[in-house]
Structure formats: C-alpha cells, structure tokens
Amino acid sequence: MSAGSWSLRARLLLLILCPLLVVGSALGFWRFQSAQSTAQELFDRGLLATALAIARDVTISEGDALSPRTRDLISDAGGGEVFYHVTGPGGYYVTGYAYPPSVGVRPSGDDLHYLVAEYRGEPVRVLRLTETTTLGNLTGETIVTVWQRVADRQRFAHALAWRAAAVITALLATLVVVVWFGVNIGLRPLANLRAAIERRSPDDLSRIQRAVPVEVSGIVSTLNRLLGQVENDIKAHQAFISDAAHQLRNPASGILSLAETMPAVTDPSERAAHEQKLIAAARKSARLAERLLSLERLRYSTATAQEAFDLSDCAAAACGDIASQALARDIEFTFERCREPLPVIADQTLVAEAIGNLVDNALTHGGSGLRMVRVSTRTDGAVAEVEVEDDGAGLPAGADAVVFRRFSQLDGGKGSGLGLSIVQEVARAHGGEAALRSRTGGATFVLSFPLARPGSPAAPAQSG
Structure with a gap:
C-alpha cells in the first residue's frame, strides 16, 4: 500500500x-x-x-x-x-x-x-x-x-x-495507547461529517452546515463551493435540455406533418414545393442538432484538441467554406487578412465553426437589404481578433444583453438561436471574448483570442 x-x-x-x-x-x-x-x-x-x-x-x-x-x-x-x-x-x-x-x-x-x-x-x-x-x-x-x-x-x-x-x-x-485514543477522538468530527454526507440523497446538493474544526473548515468551504457549482451546472444542463427539447420539437413536428401530407399531393409542381419545404425543414433540424452537439462538445472536451495555428489561416478556411452561400445571393463577400501572423493555441475546429457561425448569422439575419459581408483579421496588443461586419438591418437597442443567449431570436424565429451562443462559448473556453461592437447600420461582431507567447512550445513557427 x-x-x-x-x-x-x-x-x-x-x-x-x-x-x-x-x-x-x-x-x-x-x-x-x-x-x-x-x-x-x-x-x-x-x-x-x-x-x-x-x-x-x-x-x-x-x-x-x-x-x-x-x-x-x-x-x-x-x-x-x-x-x-x-x-x-x-x-x-x-x-x-x-x-x-x-x-x-x-x-x-x-x-x-x-x-x-x-x-x-x-x-x-x-x-x-x-x-x-x-x-x-x-x-x-x-x-x-x-x-x-x-x-x-x-x-x-x-x-x-x-x-x-x-x-x-x-x-x-501508555503513550501509544493515549495517542491512539486521542487521534480517534480528534478525528471523530471528520467521521461524523462523512456519515452526514453519506446519509444525503444524490439529489441533495445543499451546503454543509455542520460545525467542524478549524483545520477542516477549508475543506468544507471548498466542498460547499463545489456543490454549488455542481448544482448550478445541473440546473443549467437541465434548462438546456428543456430548451433543446422544445426547439427540436417544432422542426420534428414540421417534418412529420410535411411527410404525412406528401402521399396526398399528386400535382407535380405542388409536390415539388412540398419536397423543398421538407428538405428545408430537415436541413434546419440537422443544423440545430449539429449545433446542440457542438455546445455539448464545448462543455466537456475543449482542452483535449488544442493546437497551435495561425488565426488568419483558420478564418480564411472558414470563409472559403461559406463563401458560396453569399455569392449565390449576389452579396459582396470579402476577406481581409492581417499582414502579420496571428499565432493562437486553441481547438482549430471549434474556432473555425465559431467564425462560420458569425458569417452565417450575418447572412441569416442581415435582412433583404444585406449587400456586403466583410471578414477581417487583425492584432490588438496581445490579442488576435476576427471581425465580421455586414451592412444589413442591424440590431435593436438592448440587443447586447440577449444576442449571445441560447435560443434567443430577435427577428421572430429565423435560425436556431444557438449560433452566437456557440461563438461566445468557444471564445470563453479559450480565454477569449465575443463582443457586439456595432448595432445600427448593420452589425459588427468581434471574436478575439490571446496571442500565443513567442516562447510557448506550442506556438506555430513564423516565417519571415
């Protein structure tokens, strides 16, 4: 032993x-x-x-x-x-x-x-x-x-x-016997504390109120803090599951309704319209499920896949994946790359998804007047930033408080309400920040990450 x-x-x-x-x-x-x-x-x-x-x-x-x-x-x-x-x-x-x-x-x-x-x-x-x-x-x-x-x-x-x-x-x-009984008596409060915790039900995460010796009070305080964090996490998880179930119910019901009416539609043009609606509903449901999985991945595995990469390269790749959607709508889509390297250490897949969500948010919520989406990378001191700017409808006053909230939809139902929430979670998980810089005359979102220190062993090599 x-x-x-x-x-x-x-x-x-x-x-x-x-x-x-x-x-x-x-x-x-x-x-x-x-x-x-x-x-x-x-x-x-x-x-x-x-x-x-x-x-x-x-x-x-x-x-x-x-x-x-x-x-x-x-x-x-x-x-x-x-x-x-x-x-x-x-x-x-x-x-x-x-x-x-x-x-x-x-x-x-x-x-x-x-x-x-x-x-x-x-x-x-x-x-x-x-x-x-x-x-x-x-x-x-x-x-x-x-x-x-x-x-x-x-x-x-x-x-x-x-x-x-x-x-x-x-x-x-005699001293050994005295010490043995003395230690047992001295440790009795710990035994009583253990017995009290063992008698608790798994659902009881309330604070421990039992009086304990001064030497153990720090452990009890830490345990109470941990219980509070677990309780808050469970409540947030339960709220997330409830919201997710509610959000998934509507697309699933729509898909089911469209699928049930398909056999009765005999007119070819009407049937084609129903098929397009069914495909759109299935795509929306798949996108929602994909983002829910991304949120769950952020919760449990953000530190397992971190690597060193250039943020400009990641942003360019993310823009390349979504550029076709903007060009198909005759929207001017540009990417401006920072002249100097922007080395960061993060989960490249999640960062790319966050940048894609910002661009998708501009395309989805920019409105009919959207004509331009611009993505740029730059450095601000010890921070690397990705800015996504559009000239769409903008956001109303007070949007800062709810725009990054899960399942929040300011335009009456477009999108899943999870894209910007995922952006903020990705930023927080890597010590960065997601912020809304402009609300009128379009919207400007900035996603920032700390630059990797030159002496960091995981920092990417920089060419001259």
Missing part, C-alpha cells in the same frame, strides 16, 4: 509515534549506559568503603581480626561477594584471602588504585589501598586489596538498566 493511500489516522499515528519511538529508544540506550556507569561508580565507592573499614579494623586490632560490622559490610555488598587481602609493614600477611589477584607492579605511596585483574580465571574489579600504619612495634605501608567479580557487578548493573528500560517501555506503551 502506497503512502498516498494511507488513512489520516495512520498518518497521524506514524508522524507522532515514530519520533516518540526514536526518542524513546535513544533515551533507553542512554539510560542503559548511564545505569551501568552509575552502578560501576557506586560499586567502586563500596569497594573503597570496604577497604577503609578493613584498614581501620586492622589498625585498631593490630591485625588480629575484623569487627562484626565490617564483616557484615563485606557480606552485604550490593555488587556481589567481596574478597580482601591485607599485608602489613614489611609485606607480611595480616588477614584475608591468602592469594590476591595478580596486579603487576606494586603501587607505592599513600594512594589507592582501581584496576581490572584476573582471579581464579574470572575478571575482577580490584581496589588496592596503601596507607602508612603502625602494627605493634612495626611502622610501614599497609596494603589493603579488595576485589569483586566483574560478572556479579555487571549482572547487578544490567538488572538496574533493564528496570529503567522496562519503565521507559511501559511509558511508551
């Missing part, structure tokens, strides 16, 4: 517990080493106390015997059994074990020495204390040697260290 698929609970536990375990392990190691060092220091001090007590008893009793209290001190030593050996002035044996550990060079002077030696095949910790004393009529150095097995001392030190490690482990285990 990848880290991205982990639950929030697992992430929090990992982020909290991993540093705690690392710190706990380091603390346990330090405590283990410290316990051993402290135990060794305490044991060495115990050896020193034992050596001093033996030296005192030897001096007081002049080498005869140790006092009961000193014997108890030796037998109760925490580091295990303590061995001792005492030699008086002149190096003669006084008391203790007959054969002390071999420690090499004999120390001299009033001093004490700690070292590790071997006694009966085992390592031992040795303390040799040298003092100047008087035993009987002899005065000289009295050497007290005491030692303990290293294994006994280490066993005791390990026991202390493991007790400390057990305490730290218990504390860490």
